[in-house]
Structures are given as C-alpha cells and as structure tokens.
Amino acid sequence: MLSKELEFAINAAFTGARAKRHEFITVEHLLLALLDNALVADALRSCGADLAQLGRELREYIDSHTPVVDDPEQHDVQPTLGFQRVLQRAFFHVQSAGKKEVTALNVLVAIFSEQEAQAVFLLNKQSVTRLDVVNYISHGIRKVHDHEEEDDASAAAESNENNGDQDENASPLDLYAANLNARARKGRIDPLIGRDSEVERVVQILCRRRKNNPLLVGDPGVGKSAIAEGLAKRIVDGDVPEVLKDCTIFQLDMGTLLAGTRYRGDF
Numbered sequence: 001m002l003s004k005e006l007e008f009a010i011n012a013a014f015t016g017a018r019a020k021r022h023e024f025i026t027v028e029h030l031l032l033a034l035l036d037n038a039l040v041a042d043a044l045r046s047c048g049a050d051l052a053q054l055g056r057e058l059r060e061y062i063d064s065h066t067p068v069v070d071d072p073e074q075h076d077v078q079p080t081l082g083f084q085r086v087l088q089r090a091f092f093h094v095q096s097a098g099k100k101e102v103t104a105l106n107v108l109v110a111i112f113s114e115q116e117a118q119a120v121f122l123l124n125k126q127s128v129t130r131l132d133v134v135n136y137i138s139h140g141i142r143k144v145h146d147h148e149e150e151d152d153a154s155a156a157a158e159s160n161e162n163n164g165d166q167d168e169n170a171s172p173l174d175l176y177a178a179n180l181n182a183r184a185r186k187g188r189i190d191p192l193i194g195r196d197s198e199v200e201r202v203v204q205i206l207c208r209r210r211k212n213n214p215l216l217v218g219d220p221g222v223g224k225s226a227i228a229e230g231l232a233k234r235i236v237d238g239d240v241p242e243v244l245k246d247c248t249i250f251q252l253d254m255g256t257l258l259a260g261t262r263y264r265g266d267f
Contacts, residue, residue, distance in 0.1 A: 003103045009033040017077045023067040027082045031111055031119040032058040037104045044108075044123075046142040047132040054122060061118050082117055086110045105137050141172070177250040180232035192230030195223060199230045207241055225251070 002010070013033035017025045034040045035055050044051060069075045087102075089110040094102045112130035114120055123129075135141040173179075183189050192199065198216075205214040216224040232249040234240050240247075 001101050003101050005037055005039070006102060006104045006107060009037055009104055009107075012036065014077055017066075020063070020066075021068045021070075022062070022077060023069050023075065024080050025077050025083055026062070026066065026080050027086055027111060027114050027117040027119045028058050028062050030083060030086065030107070031123075032062065034104055034108055040104050040108050043105060043133055043136050044128060046136045046144065047128045048144040049123070049126050049128045054126065057122050058119065061122075065118075082114045086114060089113055105133075109133055109137070139172075139175075173250055177252045180229055180249040180251055181236055184229070184233040184236040189229045189233050192226055192233065195227055195230060198227050199234065202227060202231055203234075203240060203244065206247075207243055 010030070010033070013025055013029040016033065017029050022029075032055060035044075035051055035058075041051055044054070086107060087110070090102050090106040093110065094100075094106055109130060111117070112120055112123070112133070132143050136143070180189065202214045202216075206212055216227055218224050228249055228251065231240075235244060235247055235249065238245060
C-alpha cells in the first residue's frame with residue numbers, strides 16, 4: 001500500500017511528464033517529484049544536498065534526454081524499467097520489514113540501487129550516499145547542519161552539559177555501545193573467577209596476525225559477557241600483552257541499536 005504523500009509524488013511525476021509530452025517517466029522524474037515532499041527534502045538537506053541545484057540539474061537532464069511524442073493523446077506515458085524497479089524494491093523492503101505502507105523515504109532509499117541512473121549520479125555528485133540517507137532515517141544522524149541549527153546547538157550547549165541529554169551528534173559508539181574499559185576503571189566490573197583459561201584463550205586469539213576473531217558460543221547465562229568484561233578489566237590492569245594494552249572493549253546494545261529502525265539490513 002502506498003502512503004498518501006507517495007501517491008501524490010508519483011501522480012505529480014506522471015502529470016509533469018504528460019505536460020511536457022514525454023514518452024517515458026524515469027527515475028529522474030520520480031526523484032524530482034520527491035523533492036517536493038517535506039520528509040524527503042529534510043532528509044536530503046540533512047545529508048548535505050543542495051535541493052535547488054539538484055532540482056535544476058534534474059530538469060535539465062530530463063528535458064534534454066527524454067524523448068517527446070507528437071500526439072500525447074495517442075500515447076500514454078510509459079514507466080521505464082528503472083522506475084518500475086525502484087518501486088518494486090521499495091515494496092519488497094517494506095514487506096520484509098513487516099510494514100504495511102510504502103513511504104516516500106522508502107522510495108528515496110530504493111533509488112540509490114539504480115547505479116546507472118542519472119539521478120543517483122547527481123546525488124553522489126553532491127556527496128549524498130545511500131548510507132547517509134539510511135543513517136538519517138533510522139537514527140536521525142545528520143551529516144550536516146544548517147546555520148540555524150548550528151546556532152541553536154551552540155546556544156543549548158551549556159544546558160546540555162548540565163542535564164546530560166543525548167546529543168544527536170554524539171558518536172554512534174556512545175549512543176549504542178558501552179565502554180567496558182571505562183566501567184572497569186570505575187570499579188563497576190567484578191573480578192572474574194574460574195574463567196582464567198577462557199580469557200587467556202581469547203587473549204591468544206586476539207594476538208594472532210591472522211584469524212584473530214574469537215567467538216564465544218554458549219547458552220544464555222553461562223558467562224560469555226563476563227569473559228569480555230574480564231578481558232576489559234585485564235586491559236585496564238595492564239595484565240595483557242603489549243599489543244592489547246591500548247585496546248578498548250565495547251559492548252554493543254542490540255536493543256538500542258534496533259529500536260525504531262526501518263532499515264535493519266543495513267546495521
């Protein structure tokens with residue numbers, strides 16, 4: 001099912017193509033229509049796009065490369081294969097995510113898979129990537145800020161220091177992971193008892209030049225996290241080989257990472 005704003009954008013793209021007697025409706029027509037959507041415009045602006053320049057370049061390309069029909073009454077506008085693939089890809093993603101409605105933002109992300117499309121070239125020309133858009137949609141991580149936002153951020157800096165609110169510009173590691181080394185320094189990790197051989201084995205694997213990725217497997221509650229915490233405490237205490245003394249152990253919080261996300265396959 002299409003959202004109302006996406007239906008409006010697609011209808012606008014078809015209307016614009018018919019008005020100019022274009023034979024085909026392309027990915028470029030679709031992106032141009034999406035620029036009028038507030039959510040898409042905000043996402044692209046947050047990723048560093050110049051919407052005025054992008055719209056101008058899209059119009060120039062469409063007008064110079066799209067075939068024109070003599071009698072539009074006898075020939076209806078036909079969607080290109082790329083146009084159809086974009087919508088299908090957005091549908092498939094929404095279905096796989098368990099959602100019921102395809103939005104304009106879903107289509108914007110799907111456009112990036114059409115690598116040969118001029119629309120993607122123009123987006124990449126402005127250093128806007130699929131990952132930038134997905135980061136903004138899923139986690140609100142902005143690539144750039146406009147001047148008003150920068151002024152607001154500087155004015156609120158002191159209050160943020162006092163109340164400890166999470167800043168959207170904070171490092172993803174700060175937002176979605178816990179620094180076990182820092183916990184160990186604060187004495188929040190208890191000494192590990194009875195797991196010395198497992199920790200030693202993890203240290204040996206990490207010190208390898210190749211195949212140095214230890215994998216702890218076991219049922220819930222058997223102490224896998226405790227081994228990682230024990231390793232962090234050893235690093236803080238300096239009880240590790242020289243190659244590991246400057247290492248930091250992070251514990252990824254998958255619940256926080258996935259909370260509210262739409263593009264789980266990207267993280």
